[in-house]
Amino acid sequence: xxxxxxxxxxxxxxxxxxxxxxxxxxxxxxxxxxxxxxxxxxxxxxxxxxxxxxxxxxxxxxxxxxxxxxxxxxxxxxxxxxxxxxxxxxxxxxxxxxxxxxxxxxxxxxxxxxxxxxxxxxxxxxxxxxxxxxxxxxxxxxxxxxxxxxxxxxxxxxxxxxxxxxxxxxxxxxxxxxxxxxxxxxxxxxxxxxxxxxxxxxxxxxxxxxxxxxxxxxxxxxxxxxxxxxxxxxxxxxxxxxxxxxxxxxxxxxxxxxxxxxxxxxxxxxxxxxxxxxxxxxxxxxxxxxxxxxxxxxxxxxxxxxxxxxxxxxxxxxxxxxxxxxxxxxxxxxxxxxxxxxxxxxxxxxxxxxxxxxxxxxxxxxxxxxxxxxxxxxxxxxxxxxxxxxxxxxxxxxxxxxxxxxxxxxxxxxxxxxxxxxxxxxxxxxxxxxxxxxxxxxxxxxxxxxxxxxxxxxxxxxxxxxxxxxxxxxxxxxxxxxxxxxxxxxxxxxxxxxxxxxxxxxxxxxxxxxxxxxxxxxxxxxxxxxxxxxxxxxxxxxxxxxxxxxxxxxxxxxxxxxxxxxxxxxxxxxxxxxxxxxxxxxxxxxxxxxxxxxxxxxxxxxxxxxxxxxxxxxxxxxxxxxxxxxxxxxxxxxxxxxxxxxxxxxxx
Numbered sequence: 159x160x161x162x163x164x165x166x167x168x169x170x171x172x173x174x175x176x177x178x179x180x181x182x183x184x185x186x187x188x189x190x191x192x193x194x195x196x197x198x199x200x201x202x203x204x205x206x207x208x209x210x211x212x213x214x215x216x217x218x219x220x221x222x223x224x225x226x227x228x229x230x231x232x233x234x235x236x237x238x239x240x241x242x243x244x245x246x247x248x249x250x251x252x253x254x255x256x257x258x259x260x261x262x263x264x265x266x267x268x269x270x271x272x273x274x275x276x277x278x279x280x281x282x283x284x285x286x287x288x289x290x291x292x293x294x295x296x297x298x299x300x301x302x303x304x305x306x307x308x309x310x311x312x313x314x315x316x317x318x319x320x321x322x323x324x325x326x327x328x329x330x331x332x333x334x335x336x337x338x339x340x341x342x343x344x345x346x347x348x349x350x351x352x353x354x355x356x357x358x359x360x361x362x363x364x365x366x367x368x369x370x371x372x373x374x375x376x377x378x379x380x381x382x383x384x385x386x387x388x389x390x391x392x393x394x395x396x397x398x399x400x401x402x403x404x405x406x407x408x409x410x411x412x413x414x415x416x417x418x419x420x421x422x423x424x425x426x427x428x429x430x431x432x433x434x435x436x437x438x439x440x441x442x443x444x445x446x447x448x449x450x451x452x453x454x455x456x457x458x459x460x461x462x463x464x465x466x467x468x469x470x471x472x473x474x475x476x477x478x479x480x481x482x483x484x485x486x487x488x489x490x491x492x493x494x495x496x497x498x499x500x501x502x503x504x505x506x507x508x509x510x511x512x513x514x515x516x517x518x519x520x521x522x523x524x525x526x527x528x529x530x531x532x533x534x535x536x537x538x539x540x541x542x543x544x545x546x547x548x549x550x551x552x553x554x555x556x557x558x559x560x561x562x563x564x565x566x567x568x569x570x571x572x573x574x575x576x577x578x579x580x581x582x583x584x585x586x587x588x589x590x591x592x593x594x595x596x597x598x599x600x601x602x603x604x605x606x607x608x609x610x611x612x613x614x615x616x617x618x619x620x621x622x623x624x625x626x627x628x629x630x631x632x633x634x635x636x637x638x639x640x641x642x643x644x645x646x647x648x649x650x651x652x653x654x655x656x657x658x659x660x661x662x663x664x665x666x667x668x669x670x671x672x673x674x675x676x677x678x679x680x681x682x683x684x685x686x687x688x689x690x691x692x693x694x695x696x697x698x699x700x701x702x703x704x705x706x707x708x709x710x711x712x713x714x715x716x717x718x719x720x721x722x723x724x725x726x727x728x729x730x731x732x733x734x735x736x737x738x739x740x741x742x743x744x745x746x747x748x749x750x751x752x753x754x755x756x757x758x759x760x761x762x763x764x765x766x767x768x769x770x771x772x773x774x775x776x777x778x779x780x781x782x783x784x785x786x787x788x789x790x791x792x793x794x795x796x797x798x799x800x801x802x803x804x805x806x807x808x809x810x
Contacts, residue, residue, distance in 0.1 A: 263363045263370070267293035270357055270374035278345060280492065281384030281411035283314045285342045286376075290359055292331040298361040298370075301328035303339060306356040310490035312344040317416055317479070320489075331361070344413075346478075346492050347380040354378075383493045384411035385418075385449070385477050391497050395463050396504040398518070400431055400642055403459040407477055409449045416479065418446035419488050420457065423474040427464040427501075431518075434458050438486060446477070462518075465501040472498050505637040506542065507535040507593075510549075510622045512643060519644045521780045524602040527560065528645075534624050535593035542626040542637065545585035547577040551600060553618030555608060555647050560601030588626070605650050605689040609741040615691055615779045618645040649691035649737060651784040653698050653773035656683045657791045660800035663713040664751045672756045672793060673809045679709070680754060682768055682791060685747045686732060687740025693784055696732040696775035701725070702752065705760075706767050711751040719748055728768070735775065754793060756808045764794040764806040 271289035278284045288305070292298050303326040313321040326339050345353050355376040360369055390404040403422070409415055422430065422442040430442050435457060437444055446455045463471050474496050481489025511531045512520045522528055532549060536542050551561065551573045561568050563575040565582050575598050579586040584594055602608075608616060620643045627634040658681045659666045668678030684698055702708060708721045708728070718731040730748055739745050754767050768791040775784045794806030 263294045263296055263298075265370055265372055268298070268359065268361075268370075268372050269293070270359055270372060272357065272374065272376045274376070274378075276377070277379045277381045279382045279384070279410065279412070280346045280349075280380045281317070281344060281413060281415060283342045283344055283413075284378060286340070286355075288326075288339045288341070288357055290328065290331055290337045292333060292335055295333050296363055297333050297335075298331040299363060301331050301337070301359065301361040302326070303328055303337075304358045304360070305341065306358075307343055308345065308353045308355065310346050312346065312490075314342045314344055317344050317413070345378060345380065346384060346490055348493060349380060349383050351380045352377055353380065382410050384409065384415060385493050386410055387475060387477075387493060387495050389475060389495065389497060391473070392499065394500045394502045396639065397465055397467075397501050398462055399504065399640065400460055400462045403461060403473075404456070405459070405475060406454055406456045407446060407449070409451055409453045412451055414451065415449040415492075417485070418449055418455075418477055418492075419480045419486070420444045420446050420455070421476045421488060422459060422461075423476065424471055427469070427471055428473060429462055429464070431460040431462060433460065443486060445480070463499060463501050467501065467503045469501045470498050471501065472496050503537050504639040505536075505538050505628060506545075506624050506626060506639045507533075507537050508622060508624050508639045508641045509533045510620065510641050510643055512620065512645065517643075519646065521646050521648050521782050522602070523648050523650065524555070524605055525650075527599045527601045530598045530600065530620070531595055532598070532622050533593065533595040534639075536588040536590055538628055538637070539590050541587060541589055541629045543587045543629060543634075544579065545588060545624065545626040547585070547596060548574055548621075548623045549576075549598060550574040550621050550623075551618060552621075553616065553645070554611075554613055555602045555616040556618050557601045557603050561598065562600075563598040564596060566596060566598065602647060606741060608647075609689055609738050612742075613690070614737050616647040618647070619643070620645060646780045647690055648777050648780045648782050649693055649784060650687075650689040650786075651693050651696065651735070651773055651775050652687045652740070652786050653771050653788050654685045654687070655700075655768065655771050655788045655791050656685075656797045657681070657767070657793070657795040658683065658798040659795050660798050663749050664711055666751070668753075670805050671807050671809050672754060672760075674756050674758045674761055677707075677753050677755050678793070679751055680767060680793070680795065681749055681751055683747060683749045684730060684771060685740065685745040686735060686773055687745045688735040688737055689741060690737050691777050691779035692737055693735045693775040694733075694778050696735045696773065696784075698730040698732070698771055698773045700728050700771040701769040702728060703766055703769070705755050705757065705765070707753040707755065709751045709753060713749040717748045719750060732775075758810070760808040761810050763808060764792040765808065766790045766792050 269291045271291065273287040273289065274285055288303060290301070290303065305324040307322050309322070311321050313319045321343055324341060328337050328339075331337050347353060355378065357374045357376060359372045362369060386408045388406040388408065392401055395401045405420070407420060421444070430437065433444070435444065444457055449455060465471065474494060476488055476491050476494045478488040478490045478492045481487050509516065509532070511533075513522060513529055530549065532547060534545070534547065556573060558570050558573055561570075561573070561575060563577070566575050566577040567581055568575045577585060577596050582596070602618070622641045623638065625636065625638050628637045659670060662681035662683065664679075664681050666679040666681060669676050670678065672678040686696065686698065704726070708723070710721070712719045719728065721728050728750065732746055735746055736743070752767055754765070756765075770787055770790045772785065772787045776782070777784050792806060793808070795801050
């Protein structure tokens with residue numbers, strides 16, 4: 159058997175060898191290929207009618223019918239109706255079970271009651287008692303009572319402290335029980351204003367993490383404001399003419415009102431000229447302070463309005479407790495009142511111009527006479543007769559002997575210039591639109607007299623009045639126009655320069671008189687004086703010629719004197735100079751040293767060694783700029799006691 163098997167393997171080629179032989183054979187076909195015969199071309203058998211499995215057909219028909227049911231089907235409608243009814247019944251049952259009785263909780267069974275007055279005076283304590291009732295059959299847990307008060311509410315006993323919210327931890331409310339809490343608050347507001355206090359109650363129940371909420375608003379009407387205003391103000395005012403406002407603030411509160419402020423507010427065109435007492439910020443805010451029950455506080459305000467004929471300006475008056483970091487803002491308005499004022503053109507227009515300045519405040523230096531012009535015009539549609547003009551002066555700086563007028567009379571005792579039809583016939587009668595003007599002059603006392611008298615920050619007031627009788631049907635009526643202007647005297651800031659050789663803090667060298675080609679040193683001094691008002695940011699500057707050398711020697715060393723080589727400018731920064739310097743007190747003074755290099759072009763003359771000195775600063779009282787100058791200094795050191803004629807002239 160074994161031999162036969164081996165023989166068979168050797169005589170019959172393997173499949174791999176046959177494939178290899180066929181791949182590399184040069185013959186076109188495969189050896190030993192076997193072809194399989196094709197089936198005969200017979201048509202398929204197709205049945206002549208439909209054949210089906212009756213059981214399988216009925217099963218598929220029932221399934222298709224179920225899947226293709228529509229909403230129009232009666233079966234679907236019945237099924238859907240039963241489903242909705244079942245769901246509603248389940249929901250109603252669940253709601254009744256949860257919110258109804260039988261151990262469940264309903265927010266409708268929780269009520270908030272408030273016992274307190276419905277009307278209260280502003281600033282008076284409002285007592286409240288809050289009653290929370292639980293009509294449920296289960297207890298309410300983690301209960302919180304919260305009260306929200308309206309803006310501006312205050313704490314009883316300390317009305318300066320704001321009270322906007324209060325929280326009460328009630329711990330819990332038993333089934334069928336009540337919890338009461340008492341509190342009080344101080345409300346503010348104008349009479350008739352309704353205030354809403356919101357009371358809310360939050361709680362939980364056993365077995366639920368939900369938070370339940372109940373709210374109750376409580377309305378209180380303010381029966382009376384804690385303060386009252388008595389305001390006297392004209393309904394009409396002439397444009398740019400001053401008028402008075404008188405205000406009295408009265409307390410209606412039964413408790414003290416602490417740290418009150420009063421404010422007069424208006425928009426464009428309203429300007430406060432002054433007041434008594436003075437305002438906090440120089441504007442329209444006053445501190446009343448504490449006002450006891452029944453107490454009063456008054457202020458007189460001098461103001462003026464700017465605008466056109468027929469314009470209306472609304473002035474708002476407000477009072478309330480102080481607030482803010484600075485304590486200069488009204489935190490809560492206890493009372494606010496508006497007063498309109500209509501701007502009218504005066505029956506007789508009046509304009510006063512001083513030194514060509516028509517402003518309400520004029521600054522003069524007092525160095526010469528002040529020129530004034532008073533102009534008038536009849537703005538009425540009627541004739542005005544017997545016109546009279548007056549200009550009066552007041553203030554400690556006024557020189558009573560200096561006033562004079564063209565075609566007018568001056569009463570020195572009263573400091574008044576007046577004009578009438580006797581001094582000026584044109585004033586006998588003025589038709590509608592007629593106008594005229596008069597001129598006058600006046601002066602102030604010398605600065606030295608004012609300083610020696612200890613007067614500082616001096617002001618004057620010039621008042622002008624025009625009067626007349628307006629002829630109207632049925633008789634005549636008086637018409638008057640008044641205008642006031644304020645004059646502020648500015649300080650006189652001056653600098654004086656000197657050259658010396660033998661006096662001063664420095665030792666000088668070089669030939670005297672100076673010689674061409676030689677170098678001579680000089681001591682320069684500047685003295686600054688100031689009269690009436692404090693001068694700030696004071697500075698003296700001067701330039702050095704190219705032939706003058708800066709040595710850097712300054713006395714006293716504490717004075718801030720510097721030299722700019724590029725600009726060749728000497729600058730002395732004085733800072734602030736007090737009034738009276740050089741008058742009732744010593745002037746501010748500084749010394750420095752320079753070298754003069756003479757050349758042939760200087761022969762026969764006394765050349766400049768320091769240019770014109772200019773002093774400048776700012777008047778703290780008037781706010782105006784101060785400036786003056788002193789001539790250039792030369793080699794002629796005439797103020798030196800050792801000086802002889804010709805010592806300043808350069809020799810060859």
